[in-house]
Amino acid sequence: xxxxxxxxxGVVLPELLLAVGSLALLLIGAVRGDxxxxxxxxxxxxxxxxxxxxxxxxxxxxxxxFNGSFVLDGFARFWKLLALIGSAAAxxxxxxxxxxxxxxxxxxPVLVLLSTLGMLLMISADSLLILxxxxxxxxxxxYVIAAFDRDNARSTEAGLKYFVLGALSSGMLLYGSSxxxxxxxxxxxxxxxxxxxxxxxxxxIFGLVFIIAGLAFKISAVPFHxxxxxxxxxxxxxxTAFLAAAPKMAAMALIVRVLMGVFPxxxxxxxxxxxxxxxxxxxxxxxxxxxxxxxKRLMAYSSIGHMGYALVGLAAGTPQGVEAVLIYTAIYxxxxxGAFAGILALRNGNVYVDRIDxxxxxxxxxxxxxxxxxxxxxxxxxxxxxxxxxxKLYVFGAAIEAGLYTLAIIGVLTSVVGAFYYLRVVKIxxxxxxxxxxxxxxxxxxxxxxxxxxxxxxxxxxxxxxxGAAAVAAKSLF
Amino acid sequence: MAAAAxxxxxxxxxxxxxxxxxxxxxxxxxxxxxxxxxFNAAGLFVLIGAEFLAMMxxxxxxxxxxxxxxxxxxxxxxxxxxxKAGFLQYLPVGALVAIVFLIELVMVVxxxxxxxxxxxxxxxxxxxxxxxxxxxxxxxxxxxxxxYLFAFQAxxxxxxxxxxxxxxxxLRHKPNVKRQDIAEQVxxxxxxxxxxxxxxxxxxV
Numbered sequence: 137x138x139x140x141x142x143x144x145x146g147v148v149l150p151e152l153l154l155a156v157g158s159l160a161l162l163l164i165g166a167v168r169g170d171x172x173x174x175x176x177x178x179x180x181x182x183x184x185x186x187x188x189x190x191x192x193x194x195x196x197x198x199x200x201x202f203n204g205s206f207v208l209d210g211f212a213r214f215w216k217l218l219a220l221i222g223s224a225a226a227x228x229x230x231x232x233x234x235x236x237x238x239x240x241x242x243x244x245p246v247l248v249l250l251s252t253l254g255m256l257l258m259i260s261a262d263s264l265l266i267l268x269x270x271x272x273x274x275x276x277x278x279y280v281i282a283a284f285d286r287d288n289a290r291s292t293e294a295g296l297k298y299f300v301l302g303a304l305s306s307g308m309l310l311y312g313s314s315x316x317x318x319x320x321x322x323x324x325x326x327x328x329x330x331x332x333x334x335x336x337x338x339x340x341i342f343g344l345v346f347i348i349a350g351l352a353f354k355i356s357a358v359p360f361h362x363x364x365x366x367x368x369x370x371x372x373x374x375x376t377a378f379l380a381a382a383p384k385m386a387a388m389a390l391i392v393r394v395l396m397g398v399f400p401x402x403x404x405x406x407x408x409x410x411x412x413x414x415x416x417x418x419x420x421x422x423x424x425x426x427x428x429x430x431x432k433r434l435m436a437y438s439s440i441g442h443m444g445y446a447l448v449g450l451a452a453g454t455p456q457g458v459e460a461v462l463i464y465t466a467i468y469x470x471x472x473x474g475a476f477a478g479i480l481a482l483r484n485g486n487v488y489v490d491r492i493d494x495x496x497x498x499x500x501x502x503x504x505x506x507x508x509x510x511x512x513x514x515x516x517x518x519x520x521x522x523x524x525x526x527x528k529l530y531v532f533g534a535a536i537e538a539g540l541y542t543l544a545i546i547g548v549l550t551s552v553v554g555a556f557y558y559l560r561v562v563k564i565x566x567x568x569x570x571x572x573x574x575x576x577x578x579x580x581x582x583x584x585x586x587x588x589x590x591x592x593x594x595x596x597x598x599x600x601x602x603x604g605a606a607a608v609a610a611k612s613l614f
Numbered sequence: 615m616a617a618a619a620x621x622x623x624x625x626x627x628x629x630x631x632x633x634x635x636x637x638x639x640x641x642x643x644x645x646x647x648x649x650x651x652x653f654n655a656a657g658l659f660v661l662i663g664a665e666f667l668a669m670m671x672x673x674x675x676x677x678x679x680x681x682x683x684x685x686x687x688x689x690x691x692x693x694x695x696x697x698k699a700g701f702l703q704y705l706p707v708g709a710l711v712a713i714v715f716l717i718e719l720v721m722v723v724x725x726x727x728x729x730x731x732x733x734x735x736x737x738x739x740x741x742x743x744x745x746x747x748x749x750x751x752x753x754x755x756x757x758x759x760x761x762y763l764f765a766f767q768a769x770x771x772x773x774x775x776x777x778x779x780x781x782x783x784x785l786r787h788k789p790n791v792k793r794q795d796i797a798e799q800v801x802x803x804x805x806x807x808x809x810x811x812x813x814x815x816x817x818x819v
Contacts, residue, residue, distance in 0.1 A: 266768065276779065
């Protein structure tokens with residue numbers, strides 16, 4: 137009989153909070169019906185905040201629990217906070233939208249909570265099994281909420297498309313995992329790394345490629361990006377905000393942990409793959425976004441491009457590169473949430489607008505919103521001194537230190553191309569003839585946009601907290 | 615020797631019936647071939663001594679999943695011939711991709727023959743075989759709720775999400791449907807359902 141001792145509950149306290157909490161909320165919703173959706177929404181927000189506090193108070197040491205399926209270290213804590221922030225902001229922003237669109241069902245916050253639980257599992261995964269289960273929990277809930285507007289053909293198409301392609305990517309991930317397991321005899325990351333250190337065969341690279349393909353799908357990196365624009369456009373806007381923020385954090389954490397933590401012995405093998413994926417994502421993100429008319433499609437291509445920039449840091453394969461990925465993704469999270477708060481504020485009565493041209497003359501009807509919106513797009517474009525510039529500075533700096541000059545130069549060139557369409561949005565906001573005025577922002581949107589703007593606008597004044605936290609987190613991986 | 619013969623028998627039929635699943639013209643025969651493939655895969659499990667997995671495969675996949683497939687295929691009216699109509703159109707591109715894949719696979723297998731060491735399974739790969747006298751049902755039971763407790767619980771949440779999702783996306787409350795409400799039936803008393811009327815003689819109601 138295998139004896140087992142339950143590790144201290146504190147290790148999995150945030151996950152436990154979300155798991156038990158989401159079950160309780162599901163019961164409340166089942167008993168009280170959709171009348172309780174406001175209450176469930178608020179309680180879900182409270183749960184996410186509590187989980188965030190629990191993460192923040194976990195000790196700095198590295199703990200492996202549950203027979204090597206779960207690892208808690210500084211790296212995991214950093215990403216968990218980012219994922220929780222992304223989910224909390226998406227839930228907070230969703231309420232107003234769903235009430236106006238008559239979609240205020242209590243299942244939405246519950247599914248977001250369960251998806252977030254999956255993200256926390258992914259971030260803390262220490263074996264291929266938990267990696268897969270966490271990934272599937274996260275994705276399955278997102279497939280459902282992408283199709284949440286079930287009477288809308290675009291929304292159901294988005295959900296179905298994401299589901300079919302997601303199932304394909306899960307298949308690839310599992311195929312790669314089974315090859316790796318077959319060749320190393322273990323699903324635990326540390327054992328795989330140890331087996332690898334003693335040499336590896338061709339088949340192992342085969343498995344690695346499939347695992348990278350499965351994970352690249354989740355961060356929508358080229359060439360696994362096809363689903364992104366359609367899903368972003370079809371899904372209800374708060375779901376798009378959620379998609380663009382939280383799951384990217386978890387998938388990026390997983391890629392970095394798997395490549396840097398499990399396969400450091402064959403860095404020369406995966407580096408070229410990541411370099412190619414980063415280059416292709418940056419280029420596609422810049423060029424394909426130029427012709428877009430819908431803001432949500434623009435954000436989709438923008439997120440593809442930004443994931444490419446973040447992967448530049450990973451391609452460096454150094455501790456400094458990992459630190460750059462952490463800083464870049466944290467800034468991306470803040471900027472994206474702010475941008476979506478702005479997009480959700482564009483409302484005439486119950487009609488939410490989606491076209492870039494509808495932003496025309498926003499500066500005259502709502503000067504404050506227009507200003508912060510414009511600053512966020514400046515930051516996306518990487519114009520100093522806003523935060524986005526420093527994010528790019530760190531990733532390109534890491535790439536140059538690692539000798540990847542071509543990658544860094546092409547990255548800078550694509551960001552110049554990208555600046556074109558970001559600046560075009562700013563031009564439309566400030567210089568085009570105004571259309572119908574928009575209604576004032578709700579307090580929640582103001583709060584999210586304000587918090588995002590603080591990060592974006594003031595990062596250059598006080599970069600130490602974020603950079604310091606990223607450095608500590610990156611160090612715990614090595 | 616007998617084991618090897620059975621292995622090739624099961625594996626051969628399994629692959630052949632898997633091929634028939636995608637090649638079959640009639641979806642019902644496709645599902646029947648799928649069941650045959652499951653049975654042969656179960657046979658392979660028995661050969662490696664995993665009788666519990668073999669039973670589960672038959673009970674769950676043949677008994678439940680395949681029968682459900684059969685139900686759905688028979689109930690929905692999908693013209694599969696029409697779905698396959700565009701097949702020839704995509705054949706050239708598909709064939710090209712398949713040939714590239716084939717060449718790559720041949721090259722990989724070629725390197726394996728050139729360097730057999732690359733197929734070497736790391737030491738300890740076949741560890742954790744259950745002790746003598748422990749059936750593999752017992753062995754799975756011993757680790758499922760102990761060593762793999764965490765993954766087991768997480769998998770439970772995946773199933774929960776699937777259930778919630780199915781309800782959110784498909785459940786509709788129709789307003790004009792009469793449903794049996796047992797509480798209401800039980801709560802009826804003679805006061806609410808029986809009306810006594812005094813009918814005067816020779817006058818009717």
